[in-house]
Amino acid sequence: MRIGELATRSGVSVRALRYYEEQGLLAAYRSDSGQRHYPEPAADRVQLIQMLYGAGLSSRTIAELLPCVEAKVSTPESRARLAAERDRIDAQITALTHTRDRLDTVIAHCGTPDSGCAWIADQDVAAEASYSAAP
Amino acid sequence: MRIGELATRSGVSVRALRYYEEQGLLAAYRSDSGQRHYPEPAADRVQLIQMLYGAGLSSRTIAELLPCVEAKVSTPESRARLAAERDRIDAQITALTHTRDRLDTVIAHCGTPDSGCAWIADQDVAAEASYSAAP
DNA sequence: CTAAAACCTGACGTTGACGTCAGAGGCAAA
DNA sequence: TTTGCCTCTGACGTCAACGTCAGGTTTTAG
Numbered sequence: 001m002r003i004g005e006l007a008t009r010s011g012v013s014v015r016a017l018r019y020y021e022e023q024g025l026l027a028a029y030r031s032d033s034g035q036r037h038y039p040e041p042a043a044d045r046v047q048l049i050q051m052l053y054g055a056g057l058s059s060r061t062i063a064e065l066l067p068c069v070e071a072k073v074s075t076p077e078s079r080a081r082l083a084a085e086r087d088r089i090d091a092q093i094t095a096l097t098h099t100r101d102r103l104d105t106v107i108a109h110c111g112t113p114d115s116g117c118a119w120i121a122d123q124d125v126a127a128e129a130s131y132s133a134a135p
Numbered sequence: 136m137r138i139g140e141l142a143t144r145s146g147v148s149v150r151a152l153r154y155y156e157e158q159g160l161l162a163a164y165r166s167d168s169g170q171r172h173y174p175e176p177a178a179d180r181v182q183l184i185q186m187l188y189g190a191g192l193s194s195r196t197i198a199e200l201l202p203c204v205e206a207k208v209s210t211p212e213s214r215a216r217l218a219a220e221r222d223r224i225d226a227q228i229t230a231l232t233h234t235r236d237r238l239d240t241v242i243a244h245c246g247t248p249d250s251g252c253a254w255i256a257d258q259d260v261a262a263e264a265s266y267s268a269a270p
Numbered sequence: 271c272t273a274a275a276a277c278c279t280g281a282c283g284t285t286g287a288c289g290t291c292a293g294a295g296g297c298a299a300a
Numbered sequence: 301t302t303t304g305c306c307t308c309t310g311a312c313g314t315c316a317a318c319g320t321c322a323g324g325t326t327t328t329a330g
Contacts, residue, residue, distance in 0.1 A: 055234040099190040
């Protein structure tokens with residue numbers, strides 16, 4: 001499969017795929033004319049890369065952990081990195097959960113238009129009870 | 136309280152606080168000489184800002200939603216944004232949970248040094264079973 | 271065979287949340 | 301008063317993950 005097809009299949013841009021190769025995340029066979037050709041599992045690999053990017057890992061970290069995740073091959077150092085990133089993600093989930101709960105509280109408190117609390121803007125309660133953006 | 140104290144109290148840099156002001160997220164009183172002075176609740180506000188940045192919101196979005204979250208004041212549009220961001224965070228939590236579980240699987244599979252699966256690198260299993268980074 | 275579409279390398283542009291530096295002024299202690 | 305730290309504005313620097321453009325080659329469809 002050539003780069004365009006892999007791009008549409010995996011939902012990322014052609015530029016991104018070339019960038020992944022540049023970062024050592026995704027290799028390609030080359031035809032005689034120099035065009036990249038990918039085997040089928042490359043699509044899965046791209047999905048995995050996207051997944052790790054989405055979790056906030058950098059290219060460098062992904063490059064270190066990819067063989068570990070894909071081929072189940074690990075060294076003591078990579079295992080430590082793996083555990084560290086897992087814990088980081090866990091902490092991130094906890095933080096996001098708190099943030100979501102906070103937003104939920106706000107939504108529950110004045111999220112329903114008929115709750116009557118949506119029209120207190122520019123009145124005394126809002127003005128003195130809290131630290132506004134315009135002191 | 137002046138900017139330095141707020142910075143150490145809330146754990147962000149002085150530069151960040153000035154940036155927040157520039158973005159309309161954090162206001163300050165000014166002394167005659169032009170120095171910023173903050174009331175006590177500013178620390179909480181900074182924590183909240185950090186929380187929302189951490190959830191991936193942009194300055195613009197935070198500026199829109201902050202009065203809503205802090206003063207519990209909302210308009211129909213802000214309520215929609217609020218719900219949208221909540222859903223985005225929820226999706227992010229789901230994705231992160233999947234990523235964490237995947238890492239957990241890897242860790243469980245060859246995370247213990249004595250599991251015997253940590254030394255199969257450069258052997259046949261790894262070579263044919265998966266798509267390595269060097270085809 | 272030819273034109274369109276896809277691909278190549280190389281290089282510069284973008285964006286957001288700050289970091290950092292320069293030069294000038296403010297403030298409390300000794 | 302002077303020392304030393306804090307603060308100010310303004311402006312340029314950074315970094316990562318790409319976007320975009322230029323100029324040229326390759327593949328494919330008709």
